[in-house]
Amino acid sequence: MATSDAIIDQVKGQFGEAVLESSTPLGFPTVCVAKDRARDILTYLRDEPGLEFDVLTDATAADGLKYPEPWDTRFQVVYHLRSSRDGKRLRVKVGVPERDCTLASVHDLWKSANWAEREIFDMFGVRFEGHPNLKRILCHHKFKGHALRKDYFIHDGQWLDEPETLLDEIGDWGENPADEGFSELVPVNLGPAHPAMHGTLRVFAKMEGETIVKAVPEIGYLHRGFEKHSETGxxxxxxxxxxxxxxxxxxxxxxxxxxxxxxxxxxxxxxxxxxxxxxxxxxxxxxxxxxxxxxxxxxxxxxxxxxxxxxxxxxxxxxxxxxxxxxxxxxxxxIGGMAHDLQDGFETELREIxxxxxxxxxxxxxxxxxxxxxxxxxxxxxxxxxxxxxxxxxxxxxxxxxxxxxxxxxxxxxxxxxxxxxxxxxxxxxxxxxxxxxxxxxxxxxxxxxxxxxxxxxxxxxxxxxxxxxxxxxxxxxxxxxxxxxxxxxxxxxxxxxxxxxxxxxxxxxxxxxxxxxxxxxxxxxxxxxxxxxxxxxxxxxxxxxxxxxxxxxxxxxxxxxxxxxxxx
Amino acid sequence: MGIESFFANKTGFVATRLDHLVNNVVNWGRENSLWPYPFGTACCGIEFMGVVSNTHDVARFGAELVRFSPRQADLLVVAGTITYKMAPILKRIYDQMLDPKWVIAFGVCAASGGFYNNYSVVQGIDRVIPVDVYLPGCPPRPEAFFDAIIALQKKIESEKLDDHDRERRPQLRPETDTSWKPDRLIQAGPTNEGRD
Incomplete structure (x- = not known):
C-alpha cells in the first residue's frame, strides 16, 4: 500500500506546477490543485495503475469569505477519494474564485459526482461545465441565492407556490399524441405524499403499461439546513x-x-x-x-x-x-466521551432483550x-x-x-x-x-x-x-x-x-x-x-x-x- | 353539503332539542372514528409508526384506520418538518380532504418550526393550513399523541354541525390566511433587505 507521501509525490511528479500545495493534516493526504487541471488530475488519479481511486466518497465545497486568514480563492471544492483495492484515501481541493465560479464536471468519471455537483451548485453556486443536468437539488426551483454561502442570511426563507413539474428531465413522449389521440407512454407521479415513497421522496415516472421507462427523482423535501445551522452555535x-x-x-x-x-x-x-x-x-x-x-x-x-x-x-x-x-x-x-454512565439495570435489561x-x-x-x-x-x-x-x-x-x-x-x-x-x-x-x-x-x-x-x-x-x-x-x-x-x-x-x-x-x-x-x-x-x-x-x-x-x-x-x-x- | 347544510339552512324547522340530540349523536360518531392521514415527513413520522404499532395501539381511541388517500381521511396528522418546498403539497393535500376535517400538528417542527429556524423550514404549518391541536415534543411520545386525540375529541364534542359548513366557517386571521399568496406571506418572515 502506497503511503500518503508516496501518493502525493507521484501526483506532483506527474503534474508539477499544477499541484499547488500538499500536506497531510491529521494523517489524511491532501493535495490542492489548479482549477484548469483539476479534471486531468482527477482522471489520472482514477485510472493510473497503483493509484486507482475508483470511489468518489464525497464531493463538497466551502466558502472562505469569513475565514480569519483569507483563502486564495473564495470557494474550495473538496473531493474525497477512496481506492476500493487497498482502502487508501486522498483529498483533492480545488480553489474556485468568485468571479469565474466554474469547474469542469467529473460526473462521467464517477457516477456519484452527478448529485454531489448539483448539491454544490445549489448551495454555493459553483457551475460545473459539462454537467448534464445542473439544477437545484435540495432547495426548491424558485429559490434565489445560494444558502451555504457565508453572506446568505440564515433566516431568509423563500416561499414556493407550486411544485416543480420535472417535465424538462423526463424527455419526450415518443410519438406525437395528436396523431393517434393518445400516447402509449403515461406519466405517473409518485409522491412525495405517498406511503410507498416514505413521505418525502418524489419520483416522476414515464410508464409504458406497468413498466417504468424513465424515472426522475426529486429530493430536498426535508432539507432542514443542518449544515447552515451547524455554523450558528x-x-x-x-x-x-x-x-x-x-x-x-x-x-x-x-x-x-x-x-x-x-x-x-x-x-x-x-x-x-x-x-x-x-x-x-x-x-x-x-x-x-x-x-x-x-x-x-x-x-x-x-x-x-x-x-x-x-x-x-x-x-x-x-x-x-x-x-x-x-x-x-x-x-x-x-465531545470527549459520553454524557453520563449507563443507568442502573442497563445490563440486566439488555441481556433480557x-x-x-x-x-x-x-x-x-x-x-x-x-x-x-x-x-x-x-x-x-x-x-x-x-x-x-x-x-x-x-x-x-x-x-x-x-x-x-x-x-x-x-x-x-x-x-x-x-x-x-x-x-x-x-x-x-x-x-x-x-x-x-x-x-x-x-x-x-x-x-x-x-x-x-x-x-x-x-x-x-x-x-x-x-x-x-x-x-x-x-x-x-x-x-x-x-x-x-x-x-x-x-x-x-x-x-x-x-x-x-x-x-x-x-x-x-x-x-x-x-x-x-x-x-x-x-x-x-x-x-x-x-x-x-x-x-x-x-x-x-x-x-x-x-x-x-x-x-x-x-x-x-x-x-x-x-x-x-x-x-x- | 350533507347533514350540516340540512340542519344549518332550516333553522327553526327542527325543534331545538332534536337539533341538540342530532348534534350530539353526530359528534359522538365523528370523535370516535377519526380516520387519520399520516403526513409523516421526518422523525415524528417514525414515532407515528410507534403510535399505530402494537405496543401503544391507537385503536383504543378509534383512530387506527390509517388512510393514505386524503379523500378518505378526516384527520390530517402532520408529523414532521414542513419545508417551503413541501408547503404547496401540504396545502393541496389539505384541500383534497373533505369536510369535516381536523388537523393535528404532531411535534414542534409542525407546530412552530422547532429548532429549525432557517431559510428552508416553514415556521409552523399554521401559516399554510389551519390547525386544531398543537402537540409539542421532539418527537412527542406516543402517549402524547393520545393526549392530542383526546383533546381533539373534546373539541369535536363542543362543535355545532354547521361549524363545518364551508361558507359559514370562521375566516382565518390574515397572517394565517390560506388563500395562497406567497408574496404576502414572505413579509411575515424576516426580509432580505439590506443584506447581500
Whole structure:
C-alpha cells in the first residue's frame, strides 16, 4: 500500500506546477490543485495503475469569505477519494474564485459526482461545465441565492407556490399524441405524499403499461439546513442536530460527529466509553434495520413482520429512553466521551432483550425466508453490479449485498471493534432480496458484538480528562479559581477546536457516514459537511427502477432504506 | 353539503332539542372514528409508526384506520418538518380532504418550526393550513399523541354541525390566511433587505 507521501509525490511528479500545495493534516493526504487541471488530475488519479481511486466518497465545497486568514480563492471544492483495492484515501481541493465560479464536471468519471455537483451548485453556486443536468437539488426551483454561502442570511426563507413539474428531465413522449389521440407512454407521479415513497421522496415516472421507462427523482423535501445551522452555535450544540440526520439510529450519528471533533483534538476516548459507544451504536443499528425491514415488508404486504420487528424496537427504545431520556433523539455522545454512565439495570435489561431477540428475528425469517411471494417479489429485482455500486458511491449493507466486504468497523477499525470477534455479513446477488438478508445477518452479528462487549466492559470514567473539552467537576468549580475559570470559559466561549480540517468516516446503519469539518479555531464550527450514505444510495435509484414494474420499484426503494433526514439534511 | 347544510339552512324547522340530540349523536360518531392521514415527513413520522404499532395501539381511541388517500381521511396528522418546498403539497393535500376535517400538528417542527429556524423550514404549518391541536415534543411520545386525540375529541364534542359548513366557517386571521399568496406571506418572515 502506497503511503500518503508516496501518493502525493507521484501526483506532483506527474503534474508539477499544477499541484499547488500538499500536506497531510491529521494523517489524511491532501493535495490542492489548479482549477484548469483539476479534471486531468482527477482522471489520472482514477485510472493510473497503483493509484486507482475508483470511489468518489464525497464531493463538497466551502466558502472562505469569513475565514480569519483569507483563502486564495473564495470557494474550495473538496473531493474525497477512496481506492476500493487497498482502502487508501486522498483529498483533492480545488480553489474556485468568485468571479469565474466554474469547474469542469467529473460526473462521467464517477457516477456519484452527478448529485454531489448539483448539491454544490445549489448551495454555493459553483457551475460545473459539462454537467448534464445542473439544477437545484435540495432547495426548491424558485429559490434565489445560494444558502451555504457565508453572506446568505440564515433566516431568509423563500416561499414556493407550486411544485416543480420535472417535465424538462423526463424527455419526450415518443410519438406525437395528436396523431393517434393518445400516447402509449403515461406519466405517473409518485409522491412525495405517498406511503410507498416514505413521505418525502418524489419520483416522476414515464410508464409504458406497468413498466417504468424513465424515472426522475426529486429530493430536498426535508432539507432542514443542518449544515447552515451547524455554523450558528458552538460545537456541542451541533450534537442534537446530528440526531435528526438519520433519526432511526441517532446514536450512530452522535458518535460519528463527536469522533470527528475528537480527531481534531487528538483525543482518544476512555476504554469504557469506547465499549459504551459500541453497545449503543450496535443497538441503534438493530433498530434501524428493524425499521427498514419492517417498512419494506409492509410495502410487500407482509404486515405481521412489521409487528414482530417493532416489538424488538420498542423494547430497545425503552432501554435507550432510560439511558438518555428520549426514544428517538438521544443526544447521548459528547465531545470527549459520553454524557453520563449507563443507568442502573442497563445490563440486566439488555441481556433480557438479547435473550429474546433471536426468537423474534427467527420468527420473521420463518415467515419470509422460504415464502414464495417474498422470493418472487425480491430475487433478481433491482440488481446492481459491483462496479456500478462503487461508482455510485454505495456503502454499507447495500454494497455488502453485492459481495464487497467493505465495512469500516473492519477496514478502518475504531473504538474496540478490532478486539471483538464478529464477521462482516455479505451476500453476492446485489438484488433486493440480498439487501434485506444482509440486514438480517447484521442484526445477528450486532447481537454477537453486544454480548461480547457487555462481558468485557471495564469499569472506569466515561469522559476523558481534558480541560479543553470537558467541564470540571462541580466541587472544583466551587472551591478553586482554576476550576471556576475553566467552567466559565467552556460555557461562555464553547469548546475551541483547533484550526484545521478533518474527515472521519463511521460505519452507520446505512453505510459510511462521514463528517467533513473545517474549524477556524474560534468556538464555532466554520463548516460542517455530512457525507450521508442515503444521498449516494438514492442517486442510483432511477437507474435501478427503470425497466422494472412500478410494483417492484416500491420494495426496491424499501431495500435501499432511504432516510429523508440524512438524504436532504 | 350533507347533514350540516340540512340542519344549518332550516333553522327553526327542527325543534331545538332534536337539533341538540342530532348534534350530539353526530359528534359522538365523528370523535370516535377519526380516520387519520399520516403526513409523516421526518422523525415524528417514525414515532407515528410507534403510535399505530402494537405496543401503544391507537385503536383504543378509534383512530387506527390509517388512510393514505386524503379523500378518505378526516384527520390530517402532520408529523414532521414542513419545508417551503413541501408547503404547496401540504396545502393541496389539505384541500383534497373533505369536510369535516381536523388537523393535528404532531411535534414542534409542525407546530412552530422547532429548532429549525432557517431559510428552508416553514415556521409552523399554521401559516399554510389551519390547525386544531398543537402537540409539542421532539418527537412527542406516543402517549402524547393520545393526549392530542383526546383533546381533539373534546373539541369535536363542543362543535355545532354547521361549524363545518364551508361558507359559514370562521375566516382565518390574515397572517394565517390560506388563500395562497406567497408574496404576502414572505413579509411575515424576516426580509432580505439590506443584506447581500
Amino acid at each position: 458552538n460545537w456541542t450544540m451541533v450534537i442534537p442536530y446530528t440526531d435528526r440526520l438519520n433519526y432511526c439510529s441517532a446514536m450512530l450519528n452522535n458518535i460519528g460527529y463527536v469522533r470527528t471533533v475528537e480527531k481534531m483534538f487528538g483525543i482518544e476516548p476512555t476504554e469504557r466509553c469506547q465499549y459504551i459507544r459500541v453497545i449503543v451504536g450496535e443497538l441503534s443499528r438493530i433498530i434501524d434495520h428493524c425499521v427498514c425491514l419492517g417498512a419494506m415488508l409492509v410495502d410487500l404486504g407482509a404486515l405481521t413482520n412489521f409487528w414482530y420487528l417493532f416489538n424488538i424496537r420498542e423494547r430497545i427504545y425503552h432501554l435507550l429512553e432510560g439511558l438518555c431520556g428520549a426514544r428517538l433523539t438521544s443526544s447521548y455522545a459528547r 438479547l435473550r429474546d431477540m433471536p426468537r423474534n428475528v427467527s420468527d420473521v425469517l420463518g415467515l419470509i425466508a422460504k415464502n414464495r411471494i417474498f422470493l418472487d417479489r425480491t430475487v433478481g429485482i433491482g440488481v446492481i453490479s459491483r462496479e456500478d455500486a462503487l461508482s455510485w458511491g454505495w456503502t454499507g449493507p447495500c454494497l455488502r449485498a453485492t459481495g464487497i466486504p467493505y465495512d469500516l468497523r473492519k477496514v478502518e477499525p475504531y473504538d474496540v471493534y478490532a478486539d471483538l470477534d464478529w464477521d462482516v455479513a455479505t451476500r453476492d446477488g446485489g438484488d433486493v432480496h440480498d439487501r434485506a438478508m444482509v440486514r438480517f445477518d447484521e442484526m445477528i452479528q450486532s447481537m454477537r458484538i453486544i454480548e461480547q462487549a457487555l462481558d468485557r466492559m471495564p469499569e472506569g470514567p466515561v469522559m476523558v480528562e481534558d480541560k479543553r473539552v470537558v467541564l470540571p467537576e462541580k466541587d472544583k468549580v466551587y472551591s478553586s479559581i482554576e476550576g471556576l475559570m475553566n467552567h466559565f470559559v467552556l460555557i461562555y466561549d464553547g469548546i475551541k477546536v483547533p484550526a484545521g480540517e478533518a474527515y472521519v468516516p463511521t460505519e452507520a446503519a446505512n453505510g459510511e457516514l462521514g463528517f467533513y469539518i473545517i474549524s477556524d479555531g474560534s468556538g464555532r464550527p466554520y463548516r460542517i459537511h455530512c457525507r450521508a450514505p442515503s444521498f449516494y444510495l438514492y442517486c442510483a435509484y432511477p437507474s435501478l427502477a427503470e425497466g422494472n414494474m412500478v410494483a417492484d420499484a416500491v420494495p426496491l426503494l424499501g431495500s435501499l432504506n432511504i432516510i429523508a433526514g440524512e438524504l436532504d439534511r
